[in-house]
Amino acid sequence: DAGVIQSPRHEVTEMGQEVTLRCKPISGHDYLFWYRQTMMRGLELLIYFNNNVPIDDSGMPEDRFSAKMPNASFSTLKIQPSEPRDSAVYFCASSFERGVAGETQYFGPGTRLLVL
Amino acid sequence: GQSLEQPSEVTAVEGAIVQINCTYQTSGFYGLSWYQQHDGGAPTFLSYNALDGLEETGRFSSFLSRSDSYGYLLLQELQMKDSASYFCAVRDRSGNDKLIFGTGTRLQVFP
Numbered sequence: 001d002a003g004v005i006q007s008p009r010h011e012v013t014e015m016g017q018e019v020t021l022r023c024k025p026i027s028g029h030d031y032l033f034w035y036r037q038t039m040m041r042g043l044e045l046l047i048y049f050n051n052n053v054p055i056d057d058s059g060m061p062e063d064r065f066s067a068k069m070p071n072a073s074f075s076t077l078k079i080q081p082s083e084p085r086d087s088a089v090y091f092c093a094s095s096f097e098r099g100v101a102g103e104t105q106y107f108g109p110g111t112r113l114l115v116l
Numbered sequence: 117g118q119s120l121e122q123p124s125e126v127t128a129v130e131g132a133i134v135q136i137n138c139t140y141q142t143s144g145f146y147g148l149s150w151y152q153q154h155d156g157g158a159p160t161f162l163s164y165n166a167l168d169g170l171e172e173t174g175r176f177s178s179f180l181s182r183s184d185s186y187g188y189l190l191l192q193e194l195q196m197k198d199s200a201s202y203f204c205a206v207r208d209r210s211g212n213d214k215l216i217f218g219t220g221t222r223l224q225v226f227p
Contacts, residue, residue: 033215042217042218042219042220043159043203043217043220044217045214045215045216048214055212055213056212056213056214058212059214091158091159093159098207098213103149103164103215104161104164105159105161105215106161107158107159107160108158109157109158110158
């Protein structure tokens with residue numbers, strides 16, 4: 001398997017523009033996670049899905065952020081309108097299971113977003 | 117809620133042994149995970165401890181003491197390529213089971 005795939009790898013945009021980040025999880029994985037990483041705040045979970053259903057979106061910073069998972073092989077994270085403080089690395093991760101025995105989350109390469 | 121504490125930075129020389137500690141506060145606990153992240157890269161899973169004791173995987177070992185809410189990652193025979201950030205993480209059972217990451221420990225290995 002190719003692993004978790006994210007696109008674009010880099011995005012530079014101007015304040016106020018819409019940004020759409022894309023993720024293809026590993027085939028067969030039931031869980032998909034969106035994280036944001038900054039120097040100030042570290043690695044934060046934004047939202048996660050189980051079988052395409054959002055389970056916890058409490059980490060989504062505000063209404064400008066939205067995420068969808070229309071099918072098991074695709075998810076998007078959208079920021080509209082974007083602001084300079086949204087500049088960060090956005091990671092998508094997937095996992096096969098989340099039992100008591102533990103889980104392994106597989107991270108994509110990330111999208112480096114810069115909002116000017 | 118959950119909180120995790122790690123040292124911000126550790127330095128060591130090639131061939132040495134280094135221990136990265138993690139203390140956590142949690143209202144519910146499954147186990148402690150460790151992830152490695154090289155500069156510009158993505159986090160990569162290293163290990164998971166659900167029970168007390170030491171888990172060994174090659175040069176890396178991870179330890180957990182549930183009674184002390186404490187764990188550590190032990191890296192032996194350090195190599196330059198081990199220079200990276202290391203994150204401990206726990207599942208927040210009180211908050212929809214999401215994974216909470218520590219702030220990370222930056223390890224620098226010198227020749």
